[in-house]
Amino acid sequence: MSLESYMNQIGQQARAASRLLAKASTAQKNDALLAMAKALEEARPRLIEENAKDMANGQEKGIDAALLDRLLLNDARIDGMIEGLKQVATLPDPVGEITDMVYRPSGIQVGKMRVPLGVIGIIYESRPNVTIDAASLCLKSGNATILRGGSEAFHSNQAIAQAVSMGLKKSGLPEEAVQVLNTVDRDAVGKLITMAEYVDVIVPRGGKNLIKRISQDARVPVIKHLDGNCHVYIDDEADLDKAFTICMNAKTRRYGVCGAMESLLIHKQVAKEILPRLVSAYQEKGVELVGCDASQAISSSVASATEEDWYTEYLAPKLSVKLVDDIDEAILHINKYGSHHTDAIVSGSYTKTRAFMAGVDSSSVMVNASTQFADGFEYGLGAEIGISTDKIHVRGPVGLMGLTSQKYIVLGDGHTRDN
Amino acid sequence: MSLESYMNQIGQQARAASRLLAKASTAQKNDALLAMAKALEEARPRLIEENAKDMANGQEKGIDAALLDRLLLNDARIDGMIEGLKQVATLPDPVGEITDMVYRPSGIQVGKMRVPLGVIGIIYESRPNVTIDAASLCLKSGNATILRGGSEAFHSNQAIAQAVSMGLKKSGLPEEAVQVLNTVDRDAVGKLITMAEYVDVIVPRGGKNLIKRISQDARVPVIKHLDGNCHVYIDDEADLDKAFTICMNAKTRRYGVCGAMESLLIHKQVAKEILPRLVSAYQEKGVELVGCDASQAISSSVASATEEDWYTEYLAPKLSVKLVDDIDEAILHINKYGSHHTDAIVSGSYTKTRAFMAGVDSSSVMVNASTQFADGFEYGLGAEIGISTDKIHVRGPVGLMGLTSQKYIVLGDGHTRDN
Incomplete structure (x- = not known):
């Protein structure tokens, strides 16, 4: 399959999954998060094995010690991912929250309902645990995710993806709710950040250069976390x-x-x-x-x-x-x-x-x-996917709320507009 | 001056004005809106004169009757613009609103403060009254505006711009708070929608094709109003x-x-x-x-x-x-x-x-x-700059609130973070 067709298929699957996720109950989403945690636990030996391949490749390529450290998956880090999933399951579900309902002079009642964004694309660098951090927040907020990790973490990310997929399957939510790209082709990023018909927002996680490059080329809104000076x-x-x-x-x-x-x-x-x-x-x-x-x-x-x-x-x-x-x-x-x-x-x-x-x-x-x-937990927002230095859509720590939008709801009882 | 330098100058001036507008008091902004209304009233004969040039050019070029009608400025439409300015002056000022202040376990108090977006670029087609509608909402919400109207309305828009500028001058707010581009060069649009260092958001007002083209080429976030099916x-x-x-x-x-x-x-x-x-x-x-x-x-x-x-x-x-x-x-x-x-x-x-x-x-x-x-007034939001069919940043009628963002504020009394 060409990269183009592969990415379109991923996009279509994500869009379809996002429709189901938007309707998923809080209990279903929490069950899925806990099933993912269980699947990670069971996949532990395999995760470490696959990570060892990435580590060996990295050493061979002579990547620096700091990067190698970020790449490493050990028991403590796997524990961290499992703990993260359990924590996100305990956070309140933002989806469906209704606020600001008021009666208007015409007799209609107007307010807002919180809804998922749809499909979120995450582009990140070496740390494989971002796969779980990002996917869990997106899932809890009712969004489908397309993840693209660094090529140096390819085997680790694929192994994590398998576990996630197994967890989703057991919970009855669509497996395509979380998709990790299985290609290291750099053009996949270019396609991901421009397929506005399938992707609603891009969250880049990584260095300033990655984020600048993505913002420059994206045709999809980007939630940016630049530097903290x-x-x-x-x-x-x-x-x-x-x-x-x-x-x-x-x-x-x-x-x-x-x-x-x-x-x-x-x-x-x-x-x-x-x-x-x-x-x-x-x-x-x-x-x-x-x-x-x-x-x-x-x-x-x-x-x-x-x-x-x-x-x-x-x-x-x-x-x-x-x-x-x-x-x-x-x-x-x-x-x-x-x-x-x-x-x-x-x-x-x-x-x-x-x-x-x-x-x-x-x-x-x-x-x-x-x-x-400056931190999502300290602000009472729970886990965060980044800290936005933008003004559009979301600013400051981006937690579950930042991954949602609001729609207006209007309740009447046969009301029509006069003039 | 080259188009590039001209646009950079416009951008720099807008950015500088936006800093002053963000600090302007509600009274100052309302005074400016009323001064603009007065200046429009005084410029009435000139507006009709300049509009006649556009109408004559349009007829010569054979533009269709519907477009000519939208282009027309008569007394009733000038009344409408003046009335609009007065109405926006009566709307509550969204800037500085503090919400959701809560004490956190650490002892800090965290909440949000509403702030302007900064500089808003408006790109619109034939109707010259959009100049006033858009500029007044942006001004009230503390934003500087760069306006680019249709070439067929060039003389009308320049005349409106002069009146606006005079009103701003009298009120003591920077004249560069509202700038109408004085060129019909199409490349000016291309520059406006890509100069992210000076422009925070673009609001296109017009047909589906205009909006699609702008969204496609913009390097600045776009608040889109596509069709209403x-x-x-x-x-x-x-x-x-x-x-x-x-x-x-x-x-x-x-x-x-x-x-x-x-x-x-x-x-x-x-x-x-x-x-x-x-x-x-x-x-x-x-x-x-x-x-x-x-x-x-x-x-x-x-x-x-x-x-x-x-x-x-x-x-x-x-x-x-x-x-x-x-x-x-x-x-x-x-x-x-x-x-x-x-x-x-x-x-x-x-x-x-x-x-x-x-x-x-x-x-x-x-x-x-x-x-x-579906309308800003019916929802109690006041005048709107458009109805966003997007999910990012703002959805539904875009009034004063939609032209603002929020920042976090954290109040302590010597508080430090432990772990």
Whole structure:
């Protein structure tokens, strides 16, 4: 079969499955998730065996250690996937939720009902567990999924797909509810992101370059998670002890998460007091500091920052520091150099916290809290498929709700429209 | 200046204006809308003069009467634009609305704040009043607008733009909040829909072909309003008097609106009773009927429908009729042939109305009400910029809310994340 026909068949099957999934009851979807968990458990030896092939291929090709680590499936990671499936089964079902029903002067009653998006295409890189994370959230929200993993994880993903398929079969939901592409042909991605008749939205999971390329070429809406170049701004009216605690947590709790602070802005009035305290604490943790001239004048441990630094998401023990004249400069800086992910102010001023919340154009804006809270679980949304830095459709952590849409429902009793 | 530089300049100006608009108070925006209304009033003679040039050009080029009518600006239409501006000024401001604030176990408080999308590009055809309708909704929702009207309305749109600009100037909001392109170069559209750094969303207003072409080529999200191939399904448990009233209203109240019924589905058990009644009433109104074999067997006034008829939005006194075996067939037919706009069931059955609401994949699903209710004002949303048949971002009538997004806000008091 040609790639074109193969992809069309996958698309048609996904569309047909999505119609059935949209009607599936909460119990059916939960049963399917638990059956998938059971099937993964039973497939454990096979998963490890198939993953070993990918690992061997990877080593042979000389892919780097970090990538190899992400590729690895061991018992702990399989446990994680199984646990993830069980957790998603416990989340509330967003589908069918009816809200905002009001009577209108004409006598009709108008409100909204939450519905699945339809078919979601997921494109991801090395980590095979994304197959399960993504498929489970899509399934619970009533969507069919087409998954395309990295070629380096091909055998692992196929083995996971078999287990998923077996679980779906046992639960009575269509097997085509979750389809993992069985080709490494790169043209399959090009087809997937352009077949708007079968795919309603694309969620790319991976590096900035992958996401940019996909956004550029897609003919289907894309839910984008670009980088998290997060800021904390310490205002001149900040409680400096709170500022210290928040800045340490925002940078050092974890370096590799998208909610980690990458750039620290400090009002010049308080910089002399707070910056040296922070510098010495960061140095103890091994955090490298680069900054503007004014911050270097205060602390000799701050190296010189380049223009590029202000744009950079380090995801590493490195931080850029800039002193600002006032909150306006801080907001301008964040909107210019930031990535619209998560930015925080530390301040005791009513007026300035309000201005910051209104003025910073990011998917999450925080007041007196660590940027590392940016996470679906912390927000009460449950597991997330990514954090959208877009404005269209969904912003911030994308959980079950973000994978749904709403339609209007209108109830009458023979009502007609006059004029 | 080259087209490229011109469009980049327009884009940069729009982006800068959008930052100011996002911060503008409700009073400032309302003042600007009223100042625009006043400026239009003052420009009335000039508008009619400039419009006369477009009308003369159009007649010379031999464009058809319907198009010429849409192009015409007379006193009544200028009144309409002025009235529209005043109405939008009275609508509630969606920007800054804070919802869903809850305390999380960590102690942070999480909720959402409504924010403008940023810069909205509007591409439309002949009707010059769209310039005002679109610009006013975008302005009230805090967005900057770049408008590109049809070349046949060039002089009218430029005159409107001048008035708008004067109104904005007087109100103190940036003149670049609303920019009407002053070129008829078609490449300007190509640039507008691909400059994602300056434009956040495109709203095409016009025929199906325009919208399809734009969706195909855009690199910016598009809020689409495709056709309204709306259905009414008369169930075997319908109150047939209500069914009669609803079907007459849904088809004949107005023929040219997107919420008009274009296809009627009737359960075979009640077709013999209701179809002849409807046929004679439709014939009195001059509605042409085409249908399936079974409907033709009941009424000789029903001509034969082609496969193409089921897909067709007539926007005219013409209706396709099909008998179905049951509600499942009705739902399948609607999802296959419909345009996901607005579809209604007439039924007294609890189970079947529920199944219809869940099963029909349309932006509005109605029960015992006329499809002609599909309208922003009837839903209580106020003026609309279009009716989205998409699932991403916004579905159904797109009013002020549909032109906004939400960001998360997180309030703490020195909170940090533990694990």
